[in-house]
Amino acid sequence: MSRDVRIAIARRDIASLSREKTIVLALVIQLFIAAFSSFLVVGLTSLYDPGSVESDQLTFGISGEAREELDRAARAAEVNTEIYPSQEAALEAFREGEVIGVLHSTDTGPTISVTATVPEGSVQSTVTVVQVREVLEELERDERTRRSAHLSTQPVPLPPEAEASPYFGFTYTILLPLLLFLPPFISGSVTVDALTEEIERGTLELLRVAPVSLTDVVDGKALGMAVLAPIQAVLWIGLLSINGIAVSNVLALVALVSAISLVVVVLGTVLALLLGQRRQAQLLYSIVALGLFGAAALLPEHPATVAAKLAVGSATQVTTLTVAGLAVLAVVLYAGTRRYVGSIDPERYS
């Protein structure tokens, strides 16, 4: 009987969410965040990507005393160059739009100083600066090697260039944790709402007339919200997989999200029952939840790191232990909350 009651309450809460279509809104919001952050990264990366500008526009004009060295470095960095006899000639070509930038060098003996001229205020300037840096870093490496006799420590040799996707790190360390942790955060917030709403509207009293205890009510509301977040997590992982982003350790990830959502739901429950008013409870909830997320850095591994490592498939023992620890913590906290709820006199809200 008591089980049925709790499930009935949970179902009622979730049903009210879908009736108000807020759950749709929630998914839209998450989709928006995901889209926006991906968009931002893809957009930014494409700004930095030389491939986004036609290659014949990416020829650099080179002049000055060290033009031979510059040319060699540019070739190593796979950048097109055109050698000009003087800086003026190169700058003229720049103004004509024949070259995208000008590298003028002066050999002062101990060092080479390069004046790089790049176009201002356009998408190209970003790409150009990236290319300039690549060429000059190549040059710096060459020159360091040439001066190695004067160095007490030798630079570490550079590994080969890789065909890496620039979004790889972002996807696993930012996008995925964002998608996984946003639903629990909202779940906790909605728990606060679900409870304070009953209290403020005075309907908690009506529920009390029914043959259910306050513990049952809280159980039902917490259950509904705590289940919602992991379901959304599974949804996101599925969506990512469809988009060709392989996510490993799905079970462990779902366990992590479940544990975290239970922890925040407990937080929301306690604050709602303690304060009884949405404004205070909600305000405090967001402060505490954000604070806890920051303070989690004191754990051996931050939950976001745990999520990233699990998803990318670099999980270690510490990762697994953190998930297990969080799960145990969540269960213990929940048990504690139930005891606290049992000790509350429901009359205090009337």
Add this chain to the structure above:
Amino acid sequence: MRPRKLLRIARWEVTKNAGGIDRKTAAIVGVTLLLFGAVAPLVVAQGGVAIDQGIYRVGIDEESPLYPVVEDDPTFAIRDPGAELGEEIDVRVSFTRAVSSGTTKGEAALSELRSSVTAYNDRIMRGEANQSAAFPVSVTLNYVERDVQIGPGGSGDGGTGDGTGDGTGGGTGDGTGDGTGDGTGDGSTGGGGTGDGNAGGNIGGGLPSITGSSGTTGAPSDIAPPFPFESLVLAFLFVLPLNFVIQAYGSTMLSERINRRGELMLVSPVTRADIIGGKTLPYFAGAMALEVLIVVGIVTLLGAEGGLFSILAVVPLVLLFLSATFLGAMFARSFKELTFVTVAITVSLTTYAFVPAIFTEVTPIALVSPLTIVVRDIQGASISLSAFGFSILPPLFTATLFFGLGAGLYREEDMFTQRPIPLKVLDSLAGRIKRARSIVVVVAMLIPLVILAELVAVAAIYPVSTAVSQTIWLSLILLSIVTIEELAKSLPVYAGFVHNRYDRSLRSALVVGAFAGLGFFVAEKGLLLVRLVFPDSLPEVQQSAVASAGPVADIGPLVAILLLLAPLLLHVVTAATSAIGGRRGRRGYAVGLSLAIAIHFAYNYTVVMLFVS
């Protein structure tokens, strides 16, 4: 509105209503803040949060010269080099040779290792006695304006030839410096890229470079492309506190609607404006106090000048947050719904404030957000009056609009009824509709919101413009603009039909549609007038946003009149189309609206293509 009554309500809001902030809450807040205050230094001490900690596994032994590199970078986890490549490790380093597993992860790991080695080399070279051998190349970066216009510019303004550079304030003299650096991030002592005030140096990492708008010559690794780091940090700093404020504000507004609590206030001899103003004032004052503190903090911390413009620029931002929350609280049916509405507001407005981050170097678009003014002010860059106006007026008007629409619902018959949000939106619009003519005013009122939405849409589409063909991004921009405009024209009309303000005959649909089109046309042309008065005030994105307003390039007077009247015809036709559909309920409205969007899109596309080619 009487100030005395308004102030009394404000005082009640602080004392009575916030009397809820009782000793218990205060104690919990105190303990919480104390606890986090104690924890924060610990978190900072252990180096903050590195989410990418140990995501790549590298098989390497201590013999390898790369060992210290891998050891120093927390992104890597050290494994036995004998481990299986691909399964247990992603990159194997045998002495100096690094091999990746060949998977996407392995390649990403190798690429990360490469940049890590570069950063490590720079770091050890900094300790060398012979600095000229350690850093044999020094760079001075100059940004020079060119006349050659390449790349995407404004889309529809008939190519009048105002290139990207002619924005505002004498050349794009802002350009935030780069704070993130190239991953070395260890506060390099070297200079940053020099520039004529455009490129910031990446001296040090993080905030200090907000002030460093120009640096000295540095090593190649010190030069960095303009990256919107400051805007990101600032957006975060300024927007985060607002989210807490709107939480409380939304709750207090919605709680008036629960159990008819607000009725007492409504029947008392005060006006609606008094109540809303009084209840909003404490939150506005609180939010402004926080923002001023932040501005003063940044200014003193960085020793920057200015501050006044920054404070003025955050006013519309604060008002926008509060007004959107107010409207949301008027729409929401329950606390749960309010939470989602609040999150939606937070997300969309943060995005809006953050937009300049993407375009710090393309100033005109960056000015969409008032935060750009803050960034420029802190950098000590000059801010022209027109740039300031362009930045703060749209959000200010939008905030007014939101308050106005919400106030329309702040009455007995709307406050205490439960209706789905879409219907409430229609209610708020219908509240302003009395007769056919009023549609002109309602549509014109929506213009600031339309402009803001269009600007944000253009800004959002901008990043992909480099990745896809011109036709695609142009179509995307046009489609979003057209959709926004058609919605603005047709929603009030639809609201009028739903609320039976208009009879559903064909004739009345045509009349109302024509009025809606006229209202939109007049308001839009008002913008063009602004452009004529302040030639610099409307950067090209704005121009592309009002592309359909018709070009004002050098063309004959007859053609000009024709082109001026063509948009009027267009707006009337499309508004009438959706109005005819709107007579027949929701489905009819959807059909009519789609048709109107299609017509509008076809028109805009033709005009733009005509001028682009």
